[in-house]
Amino acid sequence: MSAGGADGGEAVDRTPSERVDVCVVGAGPAGAIVAAELSAAGHDVVVLDAGPRFDPEDRPERMERHLRPGVDRAVWDTGGERDTFSASGDRHYPLDAARVKGIGGSTLHWQAMVMRLHEQDFRLDSSVGLGDDWPIDYADLRPYYARAEAELSVAGASDNPFAPPRERPHPLPAFPPSYSDSLFAEACEAVGLATHSVPNARNSEPTDEAGACVGYGTCKPVCPSGAKYDATRHVAAAEADGARVLDRVPVQRLVHDADGDRVTHAVYATPDGEEHRQEAREFVVAAGGVETPRLLLLSRSESYPDGLANSSGLVGRYFMDHLFAGMGGTLEEPTRQKHVGFNTTESHQFYDRPDDSRTAFKLELLNYAGPAPADVALSADSFGDELLAEVREGYGTHVAMGALVEQLPRRENRIRLDPSRTDDRGNPVPDVVWSLDGTTRRTIERANEVQRAVLEELGADIGWTVGPENTGPAYHHMGTTRMGTDPAESVVTPQLRTHDLDNLTLSGSSVFVTGGAMNPTLTIAALSLKAAEHVDERL
Amino acid sequence: MRLSRRDALAALVAGGVGSLAGCGAPTARSSPSSREAAGDAAETPVGDHELATLVAVAEAVYPSEVEGVGEFVRTYTGSRVEGAGSYARGVAEAVGTLDDYAAEFHDIEYASLPASTRRETLEYMSVDDVAPDPDGTEAQRVRHYLVNELLYALYTSPTGASLAGLENPPGHPGGTRSYREGPDA
Structure with a gap:
């Protein structure tokens, strides 16, 4: 078995494409669904993921790792210098156990329970004075939920x-x-x-x-x-429609134009230690509730000294889990x-x-x-x-x-950079502050x-x-780039585009305003379908 | 209760034979055993002697009501350790360790010990007390590569787990019917 991906990291061409329509960061469910949608719409798409492309043939061995005590290697190879993290809050947060890095993302290890949020979830402040309201309501998301259930082949009954x-x-x-x-x-x-x-x-x-x-x-x-849905299905769909999906290419930072209005390229590293730049018309960051804000914070510039798309100061804030x-x-x-x-x-x-x-x-x-x-x-x-x-x-x-x-959004719970520690690429690691x-x-x-x-x-x-x-925690990372209509109180618009940059979309659970108590992936999928629609409209 | 070749094959299918070569492989290893050093590195280090030793260990750690142990072990473990992968080396080295231990006290290899002495030998070696670890002490490696290899095969097979009332144990693709059925179905 090759921990570094089916190819061992050597034979695959990881050089950038000519400027593409869309560059997606992250090949979990959010990124894969966006990539599949936009590829199917005829756009040129490149997906960059930090982790490997796992060989499906290795799954029985991973199962044995899980079932047999004494095999201390993580089932999906998380941990080590690549995944170094800090957890400085009142509660320790076991981040290595909480996610999978690689093609398919955390759907590779998830439980696959898929429920819609309730109507009250979107109006929590208005209805009972808790948390905050979303800028969209259930009716807005309802058609996307239906499509998401189809995309994930959900097995369910109308008996609830x-x-x-x-x-x-x-x-x-x-x-x-x-x-x-x-x-x-x-x-x-x-x-x-x-x-x-x-x-x-x-x-x-x-x-x-x-x-x-x-x-x-x-x-x-x-x-x-493979009977359980995982995002490799949408990765395969995207690739069948022409998308390039590169593994083991952690994005180091996003770079914007002189005006600070548009992202021009993503700088990514390859296993040989080189760095490349992928240019695109639109960028979608879908790296989960921890790495999405971390990437924005790592992409600070003169225009955005506190982190890209962080004029509100809320990137990384309001971290929630169940x-x-x-x-x-x-x-x-x-x-x-x-x-x-x-x-x-x-x-x-x-x-x-x-x-x-x-x-x-x-x-x-x-x-x-x-x-x-x-x-x-x-x-x-x-x-x-x-x-x-x-x-x-x-x-x-x-x-x-x-x-x-449910845990309500609280400003002090956050993902921030820990400048005292760095990962295998020399980048400050995420610090999960959770209580x-x-x-x-x-x-x-x-x-x-x-x-x-x-x-x-x-x-x-x-x-x-x-x-x-x-x-x-239930390993549902939410809330760290929240959605809203007020640029001072949120990071992305109801269309999932950042308030600060015109061509930067964030997709996934990081945009949740509140988290409810439902497993989040169906909502992630619904929001990703919505995000893809808005990106498609702009292209 | 009799273990069948079918049990072994079902367990192999569940375990994805052919992809297990790296499972639990040691990341650091002491000097290779004399058996391995003497053998051809390209050939599997698990031969008849090693398989006979596995059967002997199985007879010591499996419940007495289980029959057909020899064929089950040879089919299951034999197929898992084909080739010269690190897992097969780990198994062979653990057999060598067990043989050395048996020879020190009884002047014969483990598989030649009387049945009544085999479990006692494992216990003297503290294999029953230690946690399995492919990189650990000799006892921990015997626990990992021999004892737990065999217990894993048995208790993730339908026949083995059924001894405790579970005919579709985790690791076995036994379908989605049994979970709905009561104990008398």
């Missing part, structure tokens, strides 16, 4: 009474509920918790792009079969966990906020609670029949509930209360809780 209005069924049927879900059903009803299906970006049926899920059970961090809240235990009967790596039932009953006392949370019934037999066996200190007894004791009766909890506030803590406690009520009704012997003290 709490979901915002939709126009047509999901492209693929939902995965049916699990046996474990059926054990929960009565308890949920008894405590008044309404449940429904989970929209998944994994094939419940074969499509032209991929086969149906075959149940490897290792969705997060790797799907060996918090995990969870609880689990055991029953006195088999629960049939660990057959698949995705969930089939959840509840959005507590999503919309009744007032400003708490933020949003959504509840999940997990299908992968407790250890699998191999998890027990490979770490046990016994062998033979004794080990089998231990495996039988460890596997089989676990249940668990998870929750995603929790009281409202988020209260919401985590509320999620725990509901989880406890359900599990106690179920008769579970509760063994663990993830609450305000031991919570952690």
Whole structure:
């Protein structure tokens, strides 16, 4: 296996193209969708990504890295000098675990849960006095959500009474509920918790792009079969329409014209240590909630001494993630966990906020609670029949509930440069400054209360809780180049173009104003389709 | 419960044989074993002796109710370590380590030990207590390349994991039906 990409980094032509229509920075879902859309529209597109092009043939080996203790190499090769970072906030932020650098981006290791934000999410300040309003509303994004569901081949059902209005069924049927879900059903009803299906970006049926899920059970961090959507599908579509997608070419900085109105070129490095410049008419930075603001901050100039497109001073500010809240235990009967790596039932009953006392949370019934037999066996200190007894004791009766909890945008949570440390190219590394506030803590406690009520009704012997003290991030980086109409209060316009530069678009979760409590990728995809449309209009 | 050749092949398919050569490869290695030094570097260092040793270790660490161990191990591990990759070298070196340890106490190679002594030897070596590490101590490498290699094969196979009630374990592409079925299905 070649960690540096399928070609080993030597045989690929990484020299720049003649001035192209569009240069996209980042080949995760946001960049790949923009590239696919604009290539399909007939534009010349070059995509530059810092990480490698992973060989799909290596996925089984990556799965084994995940399943076998003792193999300390990261599943997707994150870490090391390239990915050096700081985390100076009250809460440590484990950035290496939170993202994948390479063609496909973090969709390579994601869970693939894809929900639309609710109408209230776009009007949070107006409705309950929390956070801020988006400059667009659900109706504006609704058609893009529908297209995004088609692009990601979402498997879902229209059985969620709490979901915002939709126009047509999901492209693929939902995965049916699990046996474990059926054990929960009565308890949920008894405590008044309404449940429904989970929209998944994994094939419940074969499509032209991929086969149906075959149940490897290792969705997060790797799907060996490719049934789970990842952005390599849109990269392939873009390339089929003529886009050039270069791997292992970290963009060092963006350079603008004398007036400071337009980006003229991106300076990128290649594995041989050379630097090149890619010129384009339009630039789209889609490098995620950490690297997008970092690149802007690294691109400071005389015109933009605080960072490119940072007249507002807000580039990097309002960093948000979702918090995990969870609880689990055991029953006195088999629960049939660990057959698949995705969930089939959840509840959005507590999503919309009744007032400003708490933020949003959504509840999940997990299908992968407790250890699998191999998890027990490979770490046990016994062998033979004794080990089998231990495996039988460890596997089989676990249940668990998870929750995603909303964190409101706060100015002090931010991505900034740490000038005291540099990466493998000599650039200051990102510093993740992250902390929790009281409202988020209260919401985590509320999620725990509901989880406890359900599990106690179920008769579970509760063994663990993830609450305000031991919570952690869900690895959804949002908010660091927020969208708005006021150039003093936001970085990009509702069209996703920066207020400061006419040909610079930012696409991805960095433009979120608030994050809700939904997994963000469907919204990333919807916004990327919208961004591509606006770029296309200008070309 | 009998392990079949089909179990081994299913596990191989799940593991993507042919792409495992670099899995868990040591990043730093002590001097090569005498076996490797004497052999042809282009050939696989895992031969009949190494496979026989793997079967002997499997018989020590697998539950007694599992049958068909020999064929399962030879099909599964034999296919995974074809070629002269670093993973195969790690397996061969771990066999050499285990043989040296057995010879020191019993004057015979590990595979020749009576069945009752094989597990005891692993325990004396502290293989049961250590964390697996392809770059670690001798015991840690034996745990990684031999014991966990075998336990991984067994407990990610449908037959092995079914011993604990899971017929479609993580790592095995067993479809999307079983997760919906109850224990009596």
